[in-house]
């Protein structure tokens with residue numbers, strides 16, 4: 001697909017390699033040699049398709065999909081220009097309100113992100129309104145279940161508690177202003193139950 005364009009590796013996670021190209025961001029799921037080859041091929045194809053579908057469903061909070069090649073396990077997407085939320089949250093905890101709005105919008109569409117960390121959110125510098133955009137839908141799924149939305153919130157809270165401990169309380173309060181738990185009473189009640197479940201487990 002992009003053999004003609006230059007690619008520069010910008011990231012490598014457990015599942016995928018991310019390249020910057022002159023056409024956009026290329027996410028490729030490479031071979032995992034520890035898997036049985038047939039299973040590996042179908043698993044990577046399945047996950048790549050699933051991620052592309054979920055990114056598409058999450059527009060415009062997610063990047064535009066420019067091209068997919070499931071045989072090559074590749075997704076070419078719009079490059080969102082701007083810093084990761086991870087890089088700016090400590091100095092600007094108020095942007096968590098924007099994150100709250102975006103996650104509420106995703107949950108209203110029954111989209112569960114599944115990996116809500118501040119490395120999977122980018123502040124789009126080209127946008128004045130709703131600048132926070134989500135990436136990395138590799139663990140996402142569709143669900144209307146209160147439990148799934150509550151767990152999504154729980155994971156996000158844990159992520160900021162561990163990576164942004166100093167401003168955690170502030171950021172969480174801003175997040176709640178954006179997410180508006182009063183509009184999502186059932187989810188929020190379940191969230192509190194999930195949180196206390198987590199606390200009991202830790203003991």
Ligand SMILES: Nc1ncnc2c1ncn2[C@@H]1O[C@H](COP(=O)(O)OP(=O)(O)O)[C@@H](O)[C@H]1O
Pocket residue numbers: 010011012013014015016017018025027063077078079080081084119120122135136137138
């Ligand atoms: N569409 C995009 N625009 C800009 N940067 C991106 C984009 N997609 C990924 N990145 C960058 O690559 C990193 C890893 O991408 P991600 O999809 O989160 O893969 P992983 O599954 O390895 O975490 C991100 O944290 C971000 O820095």
Ligand SMILES: [Mg+2]
Pocket residue numbers: 013119120136
């Ligand atoms: Mg990621």
